[in-house]
Amino acid sequence: MSEGRIAVVTGAARGIGRTIGDCLVATGYTVIGVDVSDQLAETDFDPVQADLTTDGGLDAVSERVDTIDGNLHLLVNNAGITRDARLVNMARDEFTAVLEVNLGAVFRLSTRLRDDIVTGGSIVNMASRAYLGNFGQFNYSMSKGGVVGLTRAMALELAPRVRVNAIAPGLIATEMSMGIPDDIRGKMVDAIPMGRMGEPDEIADTVLFLAGAGYITGHVIVVDGGRSLSR
Ligand SMILES: NC(=O)c1ccc[n+]([C@@H]2O[C@H](COP(=O)([O-])OP(=O)(O)OC[C@H]3O[C@@H](n4cnc5c(N)ncnc54)[C@H](O)[C@@H]3O)[C@@H](O)[C@H]2O)c1
Numbered sequence: 001m002s003e004g005r006i007a008v009v010t011g012a013a014r015g016i017g018r019t020i021g022d023c024l025v026a027t028g029y030t031v032i033g034v035d036v037s038d039q040l041a042e043t044d045f046d047p048v049q050a051d052l053t054t055d056g057g058l059d060a061v062s063e064r065v066d067t068i069d070g071n072l073h074l075l076v077n078n079a080g081i082t083r084d085a086r087l088v089n090m091a092r093d094e095f096t097a098v099l100e101v102n103l104g105a106v107f108r109l110s111t112r113l114r115d116d117i118v119t120g121g122s123i124v125n126m127a128s129r130a131y132l133g134n135f136g137q138f139n140y141s142m143s144k145g146g147v148v149g150l151t152r153a154m155a156l157e158l159a160p161r162v163r164v165n166a167i168a169p170g171l172i173a174t175e176m177s178m179g180i181p182d183d184i185r186g187k188m189v190d191a192i193p194m195g196r197m198g199e200p201d202e203i204a205d206t207v208l209f210l211a212g213a214g215y216i217t218g219h220v221i222v223v224d225g226g227r228s229l230s231r
Helices: 015-026 038-042 055-067 092-116 138-158 182-190 200-212
Strands: 005-010 030-035 046-049 071-077 117-126 163-169 220-223
Touching: 005 015, 005 055, 005 092, 015 030, 015 071, 015 200, 030 038, 030 055, 038 046, 046 055, 055 092, 071 092, 071 200, 092 117, 092 138, 117 138, 117 200, 138 163, 163 200, 200 220
Parallel strands: 005 030, 005 071, 030 046, 071 117, 117 163, 163 220
Antiparallel strands: none
């Protein structure tokens, strides 16, 4: 039971974040769902429509945390974007947009909320298996590698009070991955030993596990159906 427990989940309007939020609500958390999208209105979350790359957006989240009843136990930094391009073609705004959302917002929101998280609480950051390097995803791979470094450094700084971990999903069935052209996505699935894409609830299960795993900090759990193995 998670009576009086608050979780903040970013990117909660759809995809992995939406499923994480739903699973947390089902286990008794009150979920502050943060997203730039107005689709939050359709959820069971306490909604904060905010762009996490802006000071106003960050202010809106911390104000909600300050005023809501209960204690902040969990921050899930899940919001993320892609602007795929090979290095030679990448425009400056594609480079900075991905770093600002995927890495900058994780750093800024964690810094803002770290003192609000109760002793024994934790942060879970959404990295990606792409941090190992994905062709055509230079900016994205770089941002997710940054998330791994941030997770490990922040785990040291916040221990022993608050744990910080990351999840590195492989290909998960959401609107983001369905944006990949069918032929390319088909080849990606062929390279997955488990023979299928992952489901958002398989990532949500890992968030729930990490939230309760009191002796795991600074770790990255790869949830990729074996994609990182060599055959
Ligand atoms: N789907 C995959 O295959 C996959 C694989 C590895 C990692 N991931 C990571 O998992 C996370 C969720 O991915 P998803 O597939 O659910 O993506 P998604 O595009 O379906 O959802 C992302 C959500 O983040 C929100 N968002 C984007 N920019 C924002 C901002 N500036 N402020 C607030 N909210 C913002 C979007 O509105 C959207 O609702 C991302 O960090 C992504 O990089 C996804």
